[in-house]
Amino acid sequence: MATLGNEQPRADAREALATLIDVLREIVGSSGLLLDDDVRARHVGMGSRTSIQARVLVRPASTAEVSAVLAACHAAGVSVIPHGGLTGLVHGTDAQAHEVILSLERMQRIEAVDTTQRVLVAEAGVILEQAQNAVAAAGLLLPVDIGARGSATLGGMVATNAGGNRVICYGMMRDNLRGLEVVLADGTVLDSMNALVKNNSGYDLKHLFIGSEGTLGIVTRIVLRLCEPPAGRRVALVAVPDFAAVCTLLRQIDHAMDGRLLAFEVMWQDFYHAVTTPPALARAPLPQHYPFYVLVEASVGDDHQPDRFEDTLGTLLDAGIVVDATFCKNERECAALWALRDDVAQLRRFGPLVAYDISLRLADTGHFVETLRSMIAERWPGARLWAFGHLGDGNVHLAVNVPDLDAQRRAELDALVYAPLQALRGAASAEHCIGIEKKPWLGVSRSPAEVNVMRSLKQVLDPKGVLNPGRVFDIEQGGI
Amino acid sequence: MATLGNEQPRADAREALATLIDVLREIVGSSGLLLDDDVRARHVGMGSRTSIQARVLVRPASTAEVSAVLAACHAAGVSVIPHGGLTGLVHGTDAQAHEVILSLERMQRIEAVDTTQRVLVAEAGVILEQAQNAVAAAGLLLPVDIGARGSATLGGMVATNAGGNRVICYGMMRDNLRGLEVVLADGTVLDSMNALVKNNSGYDLKHLFIGSEGTLGIVTRIVLRLCEPPAGRRVALVAVPDFAAVCTLLRQIDHAMDGRLLAFEVMWQDFYHAVTTPPALARAPLPQHYPFYVLVEASVGDDHQPDRFEDTLGTLLDAGIVVDATFCKNERECAALWALRDDVAQLRRFGPLVAYDISLRLADTGHFVETLRSMIAERWPGARLWAFGHLGDGNVHLAVNVPDLDAQRRAELDALVYAPLQALRGAASAEHCIGIEKKPWLGVSRSPAEVNVMRSLKQVLDPKGVLNPGRVFDIEQGGI
Numbered sequence: 001m002a003t004l005g006n007e008q009p010r011a012d013a014r015e016a017l018a019t020l021i022d023v024l025r026e027i028v029g030s031s032g033l034l035l036d037d038d039v040r041a042r043h044v045g046m047g048s049r050t051s052i053q054a055r056v057l058v059r060p061a062s063t064a065e066v067s068a069v070l071a072a073c074h075a076a077g078v079s080v081i082p083h084g085g086l087t088g089l090v091h092g093t094d095a096q097a098h099e100v101i102l103s104l105e106r107m108q109r110i111e112a113v114d115t116t117q118r119v120l121v122a123e124a125g126v127i128l129e130q131a132q133n134a135v136a137a138a139g140l141l142l143p144v145d146i147g148a149r150g151s152a153t154l155g156g157m158v159a160t161n162a163g164g165n166r167v168i169c170y171g172m173m174r175d176n177l178r179g180l181e182v183v184l185a186d187g188t189v190l191d192s193m194n195a196l197v198k199n200n201s202g203y204d205l206k207h208l209f210i211g212s213e214g215t216l217g218i219v220t221r222i223v224l225r226l227c228e229p230p231a232g233r234r235v236a237l238v239a240v241p242d243f244a245a246v247c248t249l250l251r252q253i254d255h256a257m258d259g260r261l262l263a264f265e266v267m268w269q270d271f272y273h274a275v276t277t278p279p280a281l282a283r284a285p286l287p288q289h290y291p292f293y294v295l296v297e298a299s300v301g302d303d304h305q306p307d308r309f310e311d312t313l314g315t316l317l318d319a320g321i322v323v324d325a326t327f328c329k330n331e332r333e334c335a336a337l338w339a340l341r342d343d344v345a346q347l348r349r350f351g352p353l354v355a356y357d358i359s360l361r362l363a364d365t366g367h368f369v370e371t372l373r374s375m376i377a378e379r380w381p382g383a384r385l386w387a388f389g390h391l392g393d394g395n396v397h398l399a400v401n402v403p404d405l406d407a408q409r410r411a412e413l414d415a416l417v418y419a420p421l422q423a424l425r426g427a428a429s430a431e432h433c434i435g436i437e438k439k440p441w442l443g444v445s446r447s448p449a450e451v452n453v454m455r456s457l458k459q460v461l462d463p464k465g466v467l468n469p470g471r472v473f474d475i476e477q478g479g480i
Numbered sequence: 481m482a483t484l485g486n487e488q489p490r491a492d493a494r495e496a497l498a499t500l501i502d503v504l505r506e507i508v509g510s511s512g513l514l515l516d517d518d519v520r521a522r523h524v525g526m527g528s529r530t531s532i533q534a535r536v537l538v539r540p541a542s543t544a545e546v547s548a549v550l551a552a553c554h555a556a557g558v559s560v561i562p563h564g565g566l567t568g569l570v571h572g573t574d575a576q577a578h579e580v581i582l583s584l585e586r587m588q589r590i591e592a593v594d595t596t597q598r599v600l601v602a603e604a605g606v607i608l609e610q611a612q613n614a615v616a617a618a619g620l621l622l623p624v625d626i627g628a629r630g631s632a633t634l635g636g637m638v639a640t641n642a643g644g645n646r647v648i649c650y651g652m653m654r655d656n657l658r659g660l661e662v663v664l665a666d667g668t669v670l671d672s673m674n675a676l677v678k679n680n681s682g683y684d685l686k687h688l689f690i691g692s693e694g695t696l697g698i699v700t701r702i703v704l705r706l707c708e709p710p711a712g713r714r715v716a717l718v719a720v721p722d723f724a725a726v727c728t729l730l731r732q733i734d735h736a737m738d739g740r741l742l743a744f745e746v747m748w749q750d751f752y753h754a755v756t757t758p759p760a761l762a763r764a765p766l767p768q769h770y771p772f773y774v775l776v777e778a779s780v781g782d783d784h785q786p787d788r789f790e791d792t793l794g795t796l797l798d799a800g801i802v803v804d805a806t807f808c809k810n811e812r813e814c815a816a817l818w819a820l821r822d823d824v825a826q827l828r829r830f831g832p833l834v835a836y837d838i839s840l841r842l843a844d845t846g847h848f849v850e851t852l853r854s855m856i857a858e859r860w861p862g863a864r865l866w867a868f869g870h871l872g873d874g875n876v877h878l879a880v881n882v883p884d885l886d887a888q889r890r891a892e893l894d895a896l897v898y899a900p901l902q903a904l905r906g907a908a909s910a911e912h913c914i915g916i917e918k919k920p921w922l923g924v925s926r927s928p929a930e931v932n933v934m935r936s937l938k939q940v941l942d943p944k945g946v947l948n949p950g951r952v953f954d955i956e957q958g959g960i
Contacts, residue, residue, distance in 0.1 A: 116727055116843045117874075161680050169739075172678065175655060190929050196839045197873040198652065198910040200641050200691055201918075201925045202952050203934045207687030211680055228735040247596055255708040258779055259649070259739055299738055359676045363596045393677040394597075430678040438681075445681045449670050453941070454683045460936045472682050 017055065017098055020076045024058050024100070027068040032059045032106065039101070044094060045086040046151055054081065054095035061106040063181060063189060063220045070218065071187030073100055079466045082214040084156025085127065087148035089355065090435025092160070092213050092471055102218060104155050113138040113226070119178055119195045120224045124155025131224075141229040143170035147342060155219040161211030163431035168254075168392035169262045169299075170227065172431070174210045179223035182209050184216075185462040195223050208457065213433050214468040216461045230299030233262060234309045235334040238316075239290035239324035243366025246292055248321050250362070250392060253296055256312040263297040264392030265341050268369065271386040271399075274350075275343045282340050285326045294391070295341050297334075347386055347399045354410065356398040356417050359430035359445075365396060368424065375416050376400065380409070395430035418444055434472045442473055497535065497578055500556045504538050504580070507548040512539045512586065519581070524574060525566040526631055534561065534575035541586040543661060543669060543700045550698065551667030553580055559946045562694040564636025565607065567628035569835065570915025572640070572693050572951055582698060584635050593618040593706070599658055599675045600704045604635025611704075621709040623650035627822060635699040641691030643911035648734075648872035649742045649779075650707065652911070654690045659703035662689050664696075665942040675703050688937065693913050694948040696941045710779030713742060714789045715814040718796075719770035719804035723846025726772050728801050730842070730872060733776055736792040743777040744872030745821050748849065751866040751879075754830075755823045762820050765806045774871070775821050777814075827866055827879045834890065836878040836897050839910035839925075845876060848904065855896050856880065860889070875910035898924055914952045922953055 025033050034042075034057040042057070044050045060066045073080045081095040083103040095101050104125035111121040115138050122131055128142075128149040135142040146152060146164035156162075158180060163172045170176065179194035192206050209217050240246050246266060254261045267275075272293045276284035286293065298309050316322040328334045347353055360368055369387045376383045382403050389397040398417065402409050418428050418441040428434075428441035442451065451473055458465070458475065465475055505513050514522075514537040522537070524530045540546045553560045561575040563583040575581050584605035591601040595618050602611055608622075608629040615622040626632060626644035636642075638660060643652045650656065659674035672686050689697050720726050726746060734741045747755075752773045756764035766773065778789050796802040808814040827833055840848055849867045856863045862883050869877040878897065882889050898908050898921040908914075908921035922931065931953055938945070938955065945955055 115731075117841050118731075161684075163678055163680075167678065171655070174684070175651070188929055190933065191927055192930060193905075194907075194925065195841055195905065196907055196910070196925075198643055198647065198839050198870075198875050199907040199925055200643075200909045200911050200913045201907050202914055202922055202931070203692050203696075203937060204641075204654070204687060204690070205930055205933055207684060210684070212683050216683075228731070228738070230738055251595075251598075251708070258708070258710055359678050361597050361675055390678075395678050425673075425675065427674075427676055427679040427681050429680045430676075431680050433680045434682055442682055445674065445676075445679055447671055449668055450672060450685055451682070453670065453685055456940045457683060457937070460940050461933070 014098060016076045016078055017100070020072060020078055020100070021056060023072045024056070024069060027072065028058055028060050028065055032061060032065070033057075034059070045088065046148065052095060052101065053097050054099050054101045055097055057083075057101040057103055059103050059106045063183065066102070066183045066218055066220050067187040067189050069102060070183050070185060074186045074464060074466055077464060077466065079469050080218075081468055082159070082218050084125070084153035084159070085148065085151040087152045087156070088160060088435060089357070089432050090429070090437040092433060092435035092468070094436060104153060104220070107220065110134050111221075113140070114195070115140065117195055118226045120226055121193070121195070121221070122154055122224070123221055124153060124158070124219045126154050128152045128154060128157065135226055136229070139229070140226040142224065143176050143227050144173055154222055154224070158210055158219045158222055159212065159214045160433045161431070163390070163393070163395070165263050165265070165390070167390060168264055169260070174207065176225050177206060177210060177222060178225050180206050180209060180219055181221035182217035182219050185464065185467050190217065193221060193223055208461070211433065213435065213471050215458060215471050216467065218467070230260070230262070232300050233297055233334065234300050235295065235297045235328040235337055236309070236313060237285050237326050237337050238294050238296060238313060238322045239286050240292040240294055240321065241323050242291060245321045246294065246366070246391065247362055249294060249316060252316055252321065253298070253312055256308060257298045260299040261296070261392070262299055263295065264390070265295040266389060266391035267293040267295070267341065268387040269293075270384070271388040274386060275340050275346050279349065280343065280346045282336065282343065285337065286324050290323060295337055341388065344397075344399065347401075350384060351401045351403075352405060353399045353401055354405070354413060356400070357430050357432040358396050358398065358417065358421060359394055359427040360396060360421070360424060361426065362391070362394050364424045364426070365391070365394065368420065368426075369396065371420070372398075372417060376402070376413070379412070379416070393430070414441070421445070436471060439471075439473060494578060496556045496558055497580070500552060500558055500580070501536060503552045504536070504549060507552065508538055508540050508545055512541060512545070513537075514539070525568065526628065532575060532581065533577050534579050534581045535577055537563075537581040537583055539583050539586045543663065546582070546663045546698055546700050547667040547669050549582060550663050550665060554666045554944060554946055557944060557946065559949050560698075561948055562639070562698050564605070564633035564639070565628065565631040567632045567636070568640060568915060569837070569912050570909070570917040572913060572915035572948070574916060584633060584700070587700065590614050591701075593620070594675070595620065597675050598706045600706055601673070601675070601701070602634055602704070603701055604633060604638070604699045606634050608632050608634060608637065615706055616709070619709070620706040622704065623656050623707050624653055634702055634704070638690055638699045638702055639692065639694045640913045641911070643870070643873065643875070645743050645745070645870070647870060648744055649740070654687065656705050657686060657690060657702060658705050660686050660689060660699050661701040662697035662699050665944065665947050670697065673701060673703055688941070691913065693915065693951050695938060695951055696947065698947070710740070710742070712780050713777055713814065714780050715775065715777045715808040715817055716789070716793060717765050717806050717817055718774050718776060718793060718802045719766050720772040720774055721800070721803050722771060725801045726774065726846070726871065727842055729774060729796060732796055732801065733778070733792055736788060737778045740779040741776070741872070742779055743775065744870070745775040746869060746871035747773040747775070747821065748867040749773075750864070751868040752820075754866060755820050755826050759829065760823065760826045762816065762823065765817065766804050770803060775817055821868065824877075824879065827881075830864060831881045831883070832885060833879045833881055834885070834893060836880070837910050837912040838876050838878065838897065838901060839874055839907040840876060840901070840904060841906065842871070842874050844904045844906070845871070845874065848900065848906075849876065851900070852878075852897060856882070856893070859892070859896070873910070894921070901925070916950060919951075919953060
């Protein structure tokens with residue numbers, strides 16, 4: 001078993017780090033290296049006020065520099081924590097004092113928007129929104145879109161297999177990645193910059209690195225497929241009487257729109273009420289007494305198509321699957337509806353929140369949420385739960401407020417949410433990954449045999465355990 | 481380095497096999513075990529007259545039996561060759577006398593067609609067409625379709641990441657697989673039967689096994705996503721004046737049909753001529769003098785949509801991108817057009833054929849084929865090349881006839897086809913995999929560093945090298 005960098009005695013680690021700093025400066029130059037206060041002046045994540053604790057942040061400007069940095073850290077046995085846009089929610093990028101942060105922020109080159117092959121070739125530090133804009137300017141669409149588009153980097157999105165709002169139509173980052181370049185723990189550069197749609201030549205190694213949270217390699221460049229943009233979109237908010245009707249609605253509208261359903265976002269009543277009641281600024285587009293609200297978005301190609309979208313929802317209204325509906329007449333109204341769905345911050349007025357991102361089979365979801373709501377209310381009178389999410393993908397986001405939350409209550413709450421998922425074959429992370437936060441709950445959807453294989457892969461690709469240690473699972477057998 | 485089963489001295493191997501047979505009979509019963517002549521009465525593949533050379537073929541009826549069989553073979557150090565529908569083209573299932581064949585033919589249970597979660601749960605031995613029919617009966621669509629649907633098994637299609645006719649719309653087997661159960665070399669059962677759309681809980685291990693040709697594990701059960709079936713389809717055959725116009729046509733029709741382009745199959749003139757000239761039975765739906773013919777298929781959802789398909793192609797006809805076109809008026813005509821495209825057997829009248837399945841970037845494809853055609857004609861006067869394929873996916877199939885083909889000419893021909901692909905960042909296998917046949921050409925698209933990682937993965941998951949040895953790459957460093 002390799003000794004992890006962060007498990008070495010602190011004094012040894014500090015000494016190794018001091019020696020390493022000179023080597024790193026040689027590689028990236030003075031402007032590529034931040035030390036001590038310059039590092040601590042940065043925060044650990046978007047909107048956070050907590051300072052980064054590491055002493056060293058290195059900013060390589062090329063793959064060759066990333067390779068040299070990793071080789072140096074590997075030789076020194078010092079752990080490396082990769083930083084992208086820091087928009088994660090599971091402490092996947094937390095660093096300790098003796099660890100080196102490797103930021104991709106100087107690798108922001110868009111190398112090509114190839115309109116014949118329909119791929120984007122870019123460095124991993126490119127911000128999603130920059131990439132989206134460059135692709136749109138070339139008349140194409142970058143299929144993955146997430147709320148954090150203004151900060152999240154493409155490399156971070158690969159490392160966390162980002163999902164977002166249009167997974168139901170375009171899939172997750174994994175489904176859109178054609179190729180990547182990744183630097184292994186010892187500095188070896190693995191060039192898998194495949195731009196082909198099909199390549200059944202041996203094992204498809206890129207999948208090892210997608211969603212592995214920087215624990216197997218540092219993604220430095222990527223090739224993303226691009227799509228033809230929809231000619232237009234139609235958005236509606238519909239009210240639904242019960243969860244069975246939500247399931248029926250999903251199949252019926254997906255069937256009618258023939259592969260062009262772009263989003264199917266569900267808000268449980270409590271959530272809808274919170275985001276449409278003052279001090280929230282938005283007014284309620286539909287009355288607040290319905291059990292479920294669904295934001296439905298579809299791509300429409302020509303003048304005939306809006307009829308089809310409205311006709312289908314109209315038929316479902318007649319059938320009682322939908323009980324109320326409002327259609328957006330223009331882009332401003334579409335944006336306003338999406339703003340409702342995205343106004344999670346609104347819930348903070350009720351107190352501190354614990355956020356969950358779970359995955360369930362659709363048929364189990366309605367019952368699961370109601371049971372959980374009852375259990376929480378029973379355990380802590382006054383506690384509240386708001387549910388919403390990408391229901392088209394079986395992905396529920398939960399926000400929970402528990403009075404006087406402390407570590408023990410938090411642990412109890414986690415157990416209430418996660419423990420029942422195992423029997424339902426759900427998952428503790430739909431799209432946010434495991435990081436440090438969800439490590440105790442990896443076993444909800446992964447068996448000990450699977451985690452043992454994960455450990456073996458980690459051992460092969462990072463035998464010294466220097467890449468983002470302590471994330472996803474612990475190296476030691478026993479605890480997963 | 482572990483010693484491979486098939487590299488042991490033959491006498492030792494025979495002795496180990498004799499002992500093993502009794503153990504295997506205990507596991508699967510007499511009806512589950514075929515020996516000697518009963519094995520040799522079978523052929524190595526669809527339409528082949530070559531007998532299987534192995535002495536033992538074991539037919540487990542459950543995952544537990546597969547596990548016990550693998551554990552026994554592993555303990556004995558005997559190699560195991562997995563057999564599905566035997567429709568492969570790269571000698572991926574060839575077995576030697578001292579190897580044990582493991583056939584999934586008794587594992588054909590369709591466990592569930594779940595119309596809410598929209599997944600198929602099935603054993604790996606299920607034939608694709610059986611699965612397609614069961615899914616269609618439930619009102620859904622199994623998205624992957626290949627020509628060998630009547631023989632190919634789902635497990636084999638996972639192991640080879642099958643593609644086929646509708647990759648442009650639905651992706652390959654990898655893109656449609658939600659979960660799998662796989663038995664590792666030592667008999668460990670890895671249950672990754674995930675039915676969720678999203679599950680970012682640690683490494684997504686199923687991707688190791690998809691497309692790894694049975695060298696890392698034996699797939700025993702699968703979960704496949706299902707789609708809403710298109711309401712209808714429109715098929716046209718269009719003639720195109722040059723390859724640049726083929727590229728333009730692809731983007732324009734894909735754009736216009738807004739994600740509902742189902743197929744984009746190109747026939748170069750020689751191919752079209754061969755399949756529409758007697759003794760071929762089909763008449764030419766368009767004159768035979770055009771450089772390129774494209775079979776375009778799109779899903780259409782209602783009465784308005786056919787206009788859109790025809791209007792777009794009409795506009796492209798006016799613009800000279802398309803120079804002739806014929807639209808299918810009914811299912812019979814659609815089937816007849818597809819039959820043209822699929823009539824590869826017709827080429828056999830010109831003599832023995834060598835078939836290639838290569839992947840290229842679209843922009844390179846036209847020039848590559850013409851250059852190759854010239855080189856072959858120059859090298860062997862009278863030699864002929866026919867090109868066709870899934871151009872929407874950058875996948876070209878080549879059929880080549882070289883007079884008096886012998887091993888040396890075959891090697892020269894392979895080099896003419898494959899060697900230029902490396903500089904173009906193409907691939908020697910788009911969808912047929914590597915098997916034994918393409919092993920010398922794995923390096924066209926995979927670097928030595930990548931192949932070394934593949935070797936490491938093989939070493940971790942199959943340290944004795946007993947699973948389908950000799951496929952994809954050689955275990956020894958040096959030769960890839």
